[in-house]
Amino acid sequence: MFSCWLSRLCGGLSTPTGRVTHLIQGSLSRRLMLSSQRRIPELNSFVARTNTCGELRSSHLGQEVTLCGWIQYRRQNIFLVLRDFHGLVQVVIPQDESAASVKKILCEAPMESVVQVSGTVISRPPGQENPKMPTGEIEIKVKSAQLLNTCKKLPFEIKDFVKKTEALRLQYRYLDLRSFQMQYNLRLRSRMVMKMREYLCNLHGFVDIETPTLFKRTPGGAKEFVIPSREPGKFYCLPQSPQQFKQLLMVGGLDRYFQVARCYRDEGSRPDRQPEFTQIVDISDVFRNTKVGFLQDALSKPQGTVKAICISEGAKYLKRKDIESLRKLAADHFNQEVLPVFPKANRNWNSPVAKSIMEEQRSELIRLMEIQEDGVVLLTAGEHRKACSVLGKLRLECADLLEARGLVLRDPALFSFLWVVDFPLFLPKEENPGELESAHHPFTAPHPSDIHLLHTEPKQVRSQHYDLVLNGNEIGGGSIRIHDAELQRYILATLLKEDVKLLSHLLQALDFGAPPHGGIALGLDRLICLVTGAPSIRDVIAFPKSFRGHDLMSNAPDSLPPEELKPYHIQVSWPADSEAEKSSLNQPYHPES
Amino acid sequence: MFSCWLSRLCGGLSTPTGRVTHLIQGSLSRRLMLSSQRRIPELNSFVARTNTCGELRSSHLGQEVTLCGWIQYRRQNIFLVLRDFHGLVQVVIPQDESAASVKKILCEAPMESVVQVSGTVISRPPGQENPKMPTGEIEIKVKSAQLLNTCKKLPFEIKDFVKKTEALRLQYRYLDLRSFQMQYNLRLRSRMVMKMREYLCNLHGFVDIETPTLFKRTPGGAKEFVIPSREPGKFYCLPQSPQQFKQLLMVGGLDRYFQVARCYRDEGSRPDRQPEFTQIVDISDVFRNTKVGFLQDALSKPQGTVKAICISEGAKYLKRKDIESLRKLAADHFNQEVLPVFPKANRNWNSPVAKSIMEEQRSELIRLMEIQEDGVVLLTAGEHRKACSVLGKLRLECADLLEARGLVLRDPALFSFLWVVDFPLFLPKEENPGELESAHHPFTAPHPSDIHLLHTEPKQVRSQHYDLVLNGNEIGGGSIRIHDAELQRYILATLLKEDVKLLSHLLQALDFGAPPHGGIALGLDRLICLVTGAPSIRDVIAFPKSFRGHDLMSNAPDSLPPEELKPYHIQVSWPADSEAEKSSLNQPYHPES
Incomplete structure (x- = not known):
C-alpha cells in the first residue's frame, strides 16, 4: 500500500534532478494536488x-464479514457487543451443538479480550432494533471465532475510567485511551489540526517547516531543559518556543511559515501562573477613606487599587462554604485577601472586616456596580495586576459553581x-522597579505611533503584541517583530541591559x-x-505528564546508573538532605496520589 | 483572519459540552469536511x-500594485529584479527629475535589501519579453518606494551559496535558505508531507497523535540523550523513536495512528553505520585455493566470503586515482581491503596483490561475472555482512563517478x-556469538510459519520485519509486533536475557x-x-546540525555557568585531559571546517 502510494506521489512530482529552474511554485503546487476525496481500496x-x-448497516445485509474488536459487553451468553475504533456492533453467539467451540471461545473470553469473528450480517428481529446505535438495525450471525488476545482482569471497567483518580488514569493510560471520551477528544484533535493545515497549506500557500528541538540556551531561558552533549561541559537546550527560528526563517525568505511545534517549559512544580483575562470594575474611590486595614494598605501604594466583581444571583445560589473556599483559593494561590459584600445589610457574615464597610460605602458600591438584590460583590485590593488576576480566576470559579x-x-x-x-512594551522589573523588562519578549516591535517615545519615555510605549481570547481563555498570542538590527540592539542593550553577545546570531x-514580519502562536492543547x-x-x-512532570505509566524521570552519565561528562550533585532519597531509589515505585 | 477562521471551524463542530454520546466518528468526520479549494480573501x-x-501576468496589466521583496539584481540603475517567496518580477526605476527620491532609494539600496514599491503593471516593450521568467511579459512602473530594511555586505552572493563549504552555509543558514534550491526543497517537503497527511487522514481515517519526547530510558537505549530533571538523580530521555508509544496507542484502541515524529539519536561522532542494500555476486569458490593473504584469511573463517561487483565500462571511465580513492574509502570507513581486477591482463596496476590473482582465477571470474571487456571487478573478502556493506557503498560511489x-x-x-x-529475527551477538540479539528490536513478531522453531532453533526464525527500498536506498522499515505478553516475556527474558523489569509497563x-498490530516508519529526510x-x-x-552535531549558526551545544546546572543537581565531570579546553571556553567561536 505504501509503496504504491509513494510511487503515485513521486510520479506526480517533477523529476528531481531535472531541477527545472524555471518552474514556479504556483504551477508546481497545482501539479501536486491530489484529487482528494476518492476512496482508495485497502490492499x-x-x-x-x-x-x-x-x-x-442494513445495506450490508447478507454479506459475509470478518470483524476484529474488543469484547465490550456480553449478555446471558447469547449476545456480545464488539468494539473497534469505528464503533460498536452486536454479535449473536451460536447456540447449536455443532458450534460448541465457537460458543466456548466467545463465552469464556474475559471482557476487553480481542476476538476475530466471521459471519453473516442479518437484521435484528422486529422490535429489537436499537435506534440509538448506528449499527442498531443489524447483528452478526457468527460462524467462526478466534481469540486473538486475552485480557487479564482490569483494575476497573473502561466505562468507569473517568470517575477514577487522575493518577490511576495516567498510570493505566492505555486503558483510559479506550474510553469513548478520550477517543473522541484525540480524534477530534487530529481532525482539527488537519483542518488548520489544509487552511494554511492548501488555501494560503503556507509552508510547514520543522525547526530544531536541540538548540542553544536563550538569555533568560531559565525554564529551558538542558541536555548534556558528549563534549565536556557543553549543553544543548530544549527551546521554550521556536520563536528565534521563526524570525530566522523570515530572514531566510521562507514567507508564510507555520509549524505545529512542541514547546518545552520546565515549570518545575510552580502553580499555574497564567493570569486569566477578566473585566473589572475599579472601586478605589469608594474606599479612599476606608478603615479596613488591607484596603488602606493597598491604596497607600502607588500601583494600589481596590477592585470588585459582582456575582449576580450569588446570594441565592452560593453557600457560605463556597464563599470561604473562594477566599481560601485567593489566599493560597494569589496571596490576596478577598471580601464578600452583600447588598442586604441583614446578611451578616460574622466577618470583622465585613462589618467595617460602612453603610455609606455599601450603598455607593451598590450604585456603582449596579448590584441586584441577590448579587454578591467580591472585593479585593492590591497591586493592579494581582487584583485583576485573582478576580478573573474567582469569576470563572463562581461561574462553575x-x-x-x-x-x-x-x-x-x-x-x-x-x-x-495595545499592551505596554515594557514593565518595571518586579525585583527592581527602576529597571525595565519586556512585557512579553525583547523581540516585540513597538507600536509605530509610539516609536518617538522609546528614547524619552519607554514605559509609555505600546507594543505590537496581540492576544487572542476564546470564551475568556487566552488561546494564543503573537506580535509584529523588530526587523531593524539597530532598534533591536538599542532595546536589548540600552533599555533592557541584556548581554547582546548571546543573541549575536539573531542580530547578525x-x-x-x-x-518586516510577525506571527501568532495558538495554544493547541487549550484550544x-x-x-x-x-x-x-x-x-x-x-x-x-502529571502535575509534577512525571510520566506515571513508565515512571519517568527515572534514575540512571553513573556509567550511563559518563559519556556526557556529568555527575549528580546530591543535595545534602537527600541521602535518604538516594538510598531508596531502587525501591518499588509508588505513583503520586 | 485567525479568529474568523477559528470561528468558522468551531461553528462547524458539534457543541463541545453536548457530549453527544451517540454521535459516531464517521458522521462527525463528514460534518468537519471543509469545502476546500475555495480561495479565501486576505483580511x-x-x-x-x-x-x-x-x-x-499580462492579465494584471494596468493594475496598481504594491510589492515587497528583496533586491535580487540591478541593471544600470534602470531595472531592479525584486524577489519574494513566490518568484521574481522586474521593476523599472523612474528616471525623471520629479521621482529623484524614488530613484535614489532604489539605486542606493544594497543587494538583498528589502524594499516596498508601488506602481503600475505595464507590458514590456516588444522584444524585451523574457519567456523563461513566469512574469516575463510584464514589468512594474514604479511611482513610490520605501526601504524597509537595508542589508549589510553579504559574506557571499546568494546565488553562489551552494558552491560554498557546508560549514559556511550552515553558519549563515538564514542566507542559504534564500537560495532557489533550498526554497524549492523545503516547500516541496512541506507539500509532500501534506499529501501524506491527506492520504492518511482524509482517505483512510488515520488519527494524528503526538507522543511525548520527554520519556524514560529504554533498555539498550545507549543512543538516547539524557535530560536532568529538578529531582536529584532523576533523568528523562529523548526517545530514539516513538515505538513504545505506538504499541501503547494500539493497546489503547487508537487504531490507524500515525505521526510525523522526531527521532533523537545521539550518534556521537561515529561514521554513517547505515549498511546500504546491494546485489552481489559470491565468488568464494573461485578463490578457495588463493595465495592472496587477506582472501585466505577471510575464507578460513566460518562466516568468511569473497564477494565482487562488476563496474561495466569502468575500465574506460574510471581513472587510477578513482580506484585508489574507492579503496581508501573502503579502508577508512569499513576497514575492508578492496581489490580491482581488470579482464585485460595487460592492464597492470603495479599492485602486488593484483599480480597474485592467477590467470586461471581471472578467467573464471570473467566467466562467472559475465564481465565485458571494459568492465572492472571490485573484489573484497571478509564477514558476509561487512563485505556486502562495502560493495554496496562502492557500487553507489562508482555510479556517481x-x-x-x-x-x-x-x-x-x-x-x-x-x-x-524475511529477515532473521535474531543474530548472534557481535561480542559473544553464543548469545542472541534482536536483528531489529525485541518487539518484532516472529514469522507465523517459524514460531515452532522459537524453542528449538531460534536462529532459524524469520521475523515479520519489512524494509522499503527506493532506488537502492532504505527509506523505511517496520514490522508486525508481538501482541502476546507471554511470547514477549519469553523472547525478552529467556532468549535475549534482558531485564524485563525495565519494560514492565509495556508487558502489562x-x-x-x-x-495484533504492526506499522512502518519512513525516513522522511532521506525520502x-x-x-x-x-x-x-x-x-x-x-x-x-553539522556532521558533529553542532548548530554552527548559534553555536550549540554551548557551555553553561554552574549555577544554571544547580536546579538539575548535576555538575560537569571534566576529563583529566581537557583542562586546556575548559580554560579556552570563553574564547571566540571558530566554526569547524
Missing part, C-alpha cells in the same frame, strides 16, 4: 477484517473571540535584509480543551 | 503588499521500490487485551532527498 495483506465494527447548581450562564455552543491589543541575521469541553488539557493529550 | 491589516512578486563523466546509468525520473522481507499493557535529488539530508532540513 493490506496483513489485515484480516473485511469491515470495521461501526460501519455495518453557579452552573453546577443549575444556572445557565454560558452557552457552551457559543464561541466568543476577543483580540487584546537582522542586518542581512530581514523583512482543543475549549472545543471538546474537556476539564483538563490532560484529556486532550495522549500521554500527558 | 490581514498588517500586510502592505497587494500581490506577490511571482504572480503578476560514472555519471559525473557523462554516462547515463540511473533514470532520475524513475522511482523503483523494493520490499525486503500487552496483558490487557493488546490487539525527500531522493525525490528532490539533494546531495545531503542537510539540504532538505531548515536548520540541520
Whole structure:
C-alpha cells in the first residue's frame, strides 16, 4: 500500500534532478494536488477484517464479514457487543451443538479480550432494533471465532475510567485511551489540526517547516531543559518556543511559515501562573477613606487599587462554604485577601472586616456596580495586576459553581473571540522597579505611533503584541517583530541591559535584509480543551505528564546508573538532605496520589 | 483572519459540552469536511503588499500594485529584479527629475535589501519579453518606494551559496535558505508531507497523535540523550523513536495512528553505520585455493566470503586515482581491503596483490561475472555482512563517478521500490556469538510459519520485519509486533536475557487485551532527498546540525555557568585531559571546517 502510494506521489512530482529552474511554485503546487476525496481500496495483506465494527448497516445485509474488536459487553451468553475504533456492533453467539467451540471461545473470553469473528450480517428481529446505535438495525450471525488476545482482569471497567483518580488514569493510560471520551477528544484533535493545515497549506500557500528541538540556551531561558552533549561541559537546550527560528526563517525568505511545534517549559512544580483575562470594575474611590486595614494598605501604594466583581444571583445560589473556599483559593494561590459584600445589610457574615464597610460605602458600591438584590460583590485590593488576576480566576470559579447548581450562564455552543491589543512594551522589573523588562519578549516591535517615545519615555510605549481570547481563555498570542538590527540592539542593550553577545546570531541575521514580519502562536492543547469541553488539557493529550512532570505509566524521570552519565561528562550533585532519597531509589515505585 | 477562521471551524463542530454520546466518528468526520479549494480573501491589516512578486501576468496589466521583496539584481540603475517567496518580477526605476527620491532609494539600496514599491503593471516593450521568467511579459512602473530594511555586505552572493563549504552555509543558514534550491526543497517537503497527511487522514481515517519526547530510558537505549530533571538523580530521555508509544496507542484502541515524529539519536561522532542494500555476486569458490593473504584469511573463517561487483565500462571511465580513492574509502570507513581486477591482463596496476590473482582465477571470474571487456571487478573478502556493506557503498560511489563523466546509468525520473522481507529475527551477538540479539528490536513478531522453531532453533526464525527500498536506498522499515505478553516475556527474558523489569509497563499493557498490530516508519529526510535529488539530508532540513552535531549558526551545544546546572543537581565531570579546553571556553567561536 505504501509503496504504491509513494510511487503515485513521486510520479506526480517533477523529476528531481531535472531541477527545472524555471518552474514556479504556483504551477508546481497545482501539479501536486491530489484529487482528494476518492476512496482508495485497502490492499493490506496483513489485515484480516473485511469491515470495521461501526460501519455495518442494513445495506450490508447478507454479506459475509470478518470483524476484529474488543469484547465490550456480553449478555446471558447469547449476545456480545464488539468494539473497534469505528464503533460498536452486536454479535449473536451460536447456540447449536455443532458450534460448541465457537460458543466456548466467545463465552469464556474475559471482557476487553480481542476476538476475530466471521459471519453473516442479518437484521435484528422486529422490535429489537436499537435506534440509538448506528449499527442498531443489524447483528452478526457468527460462524467462526478466534481469540486473538486475552485480557487479564482490569483494575476497573473502561466505562468507569473517568470517575477514577487522575493518577490511576495516567498510570493505566492505555486503558483510559479506550474510553469513548478520550477517543473522541484525540480524534477530534487530529481532525482539527488537519483542518488548520489544509487552511494554511492548501488555501494560503503556507509552508510547514520543522525547526530544531536541540538548540542553544536563550538569555533568560531559565525554564529551558538542558541536555548534556558528549563534549565536556557543553549543553544543548530544549527551546521554550521556536520563536528565534521563526524570525530566522523570515530572514531566510521562507514567507508564510507555520509549524505545529512542541514547546518545552520546565515549570518545575510552580502553580499555574497564567493570569486569566477578566473585566473589572475599579472601586478605589469608594474606599479612599476606608478603615479596613488591607484596603488602606493597598491604596497607600502607588500601583494600589481596590477592585470588585459582582456575582449576580450569588446570594441565592452560593453557600457560605463556597464563599470561604473562594477566599481560601485567593489566599493560597494569589496571596490576596478577598471580601464578600452583600447588598442586604441583614446578611451578616460574622466577618470583622465585613462589618467595617460602612453603610455609606455599601450603598455607593451598590450604585456603582449596579448590584441586584441577590448579587454578591467580591472585593479585593492590591497591586493592579494581582487584583485583576485573582478576580478573573474567582469569576470563572463562581461561574462553575453557579452552573453546577443549575444556572445557565454560558452557552457552551457559543464561541466568543476577543483580540487584546495595545499592551505596554515594557514593565518595571518586579525585583527592581527602576529597571525595565519586556512585557512579553525583547523581540516585540513597538507600536509605530509610539516609536518617538522609546528614547524619552519607554514605559509609555505600546507594543505590537496581540492576544487572542476564546470564551475568556487566552488561546494564543503573537506580535509584529523588530526587523531593524539597530532598534533591536538599542532595546536589548540600552533599555533592557541584556548581554547582546548571546543573541549575536539573531542580530547578525537582522542586518542581512530581514523583512518586516510577525506571527501568532495558538495554544493547541487549550484550544482543543475549549472545543471538546474537556476539564483538563490532560484529556486532550495522549500521554500527558502529571502535575509534577512525571510520566506515571513508565515512571519517568527515572534514575540512571553513573556509567550511563559518563559519556556526557556529568555527575549528580546530591543535595545534602537527600541521602535518604538516594538510598531508596531502587525501591518499588509508588505513583503520586 | 485567525479568529474568523477559528470561528468558522468551531461553528462547524458539534457543541463541545453536548457530549453527544451517540454521535459516531464517521458522521462527525463528514460534518468537519471543509469545502476546500475555495480561495479565501486576505483580511490581514498588517500586510502592505497587494500581490506577490511571482504572480503578476499580462492579465494584471494596468493594475496598481504594491510589492515587497528583496533586491535580487540591478541593471544600470534602470531595472531592479525584486524577489519574494513566490518568484521574481522586474521593476523599472523612474528616471525623471520629479521621482529623484524614488530613484535614489532604489539605486542606493544594497543587494538583498528589502524594499516596498508601488506602481503600475505595464507590458514590456516588444522584444524585451523574457519567456523563461513566469512574469516575463510584464514589468512594474514604479511611482513610490520605501526601504524597509537595508542589508549589510553579504559574506557571499546568494546565488553562489551552494558552491560554498557546508560549514559556511550552515553558519549563515538564514542566507542559504534564500537560495532557489533550498526554497524549492523545503516547500516541496512541506507539500509532500501534506499529501501524506491527506492520504492518511482524509482517505483512510488515520488519527494524528503526538507522543511525548520527554520519556524514560529504554533498555539498550545507549543512543538516547539524557535530560536532568529538578529531582536529584532523576533523568528523562529523548526517545530514539516513538515505538513504545505506538504499541501503547494500539493497546489503547487508537487504531490507524500515525505521526510525523522526531527521532533523537545521539550518534556521537561515529561514521554513517547505515549498511546500504546491494546485489552481489559470491565468488568464494573461485578463490578457495588463493595465495592472496587477506582472501585466505577471510575464507578460513566460518562466516568468511569473497564477494565482487562488476563496474561495466569502468575500465574506460574510471581513472587510477578513482580506484585508489574507492579503496581508501573502503579502508577508512569499513576497514575492508578492496581489490580491482581488470579482464585485460595487460592492464597492470603495479599492485602486488593484483599480480597474485592467477590467470586461471581471472578467467573464471570473467566467466562467472559475465564481465565485458571494459568492465572492472571490485573484489573484497571478509564477514558476509561487512563485505556486502562495502560493495554496496562502492557500487553507489562508482555510479556517481560514472555519471559525473557523462554516462547515463540511473533514470532520475524513475522511482523503483523494493520490499525486503524475511529477515532473521535474531543474530548472534557481535561480542559473544553464543548469545542472541534482536536483528531489529525485541518487539518484532516472529514469522507465523517459524514460531515452532522459537524453542528449538531460534536462529532459524524469520521475523515479520519489512524494509522499503527506493532506488537502492532504505527509506523505511517496520514490522508486525508481538501482541502476546507471554511470547514477549519469553523472547525478552529467556532468549535475549534482558531485564524485563525495565519494560514492565509495556508487558502489562500487552496483558490487557493488546490487539495484533504492526506499522512502518519512513525516513522522511532521506525520502525527500531522493525525490528532490539533494546531495545531503542537510539540504532538505531548515536548520540541520553539522556532521558533529553542532548548530554552527548559534553555536550549540554551548557551555553553561554552574549555577544554571544547580536546579538539575548535576555538575560537569571534566576529563583529566581537557583542562586546556575548559580554560579556552570563553574564547571566540571558530566554526569547524
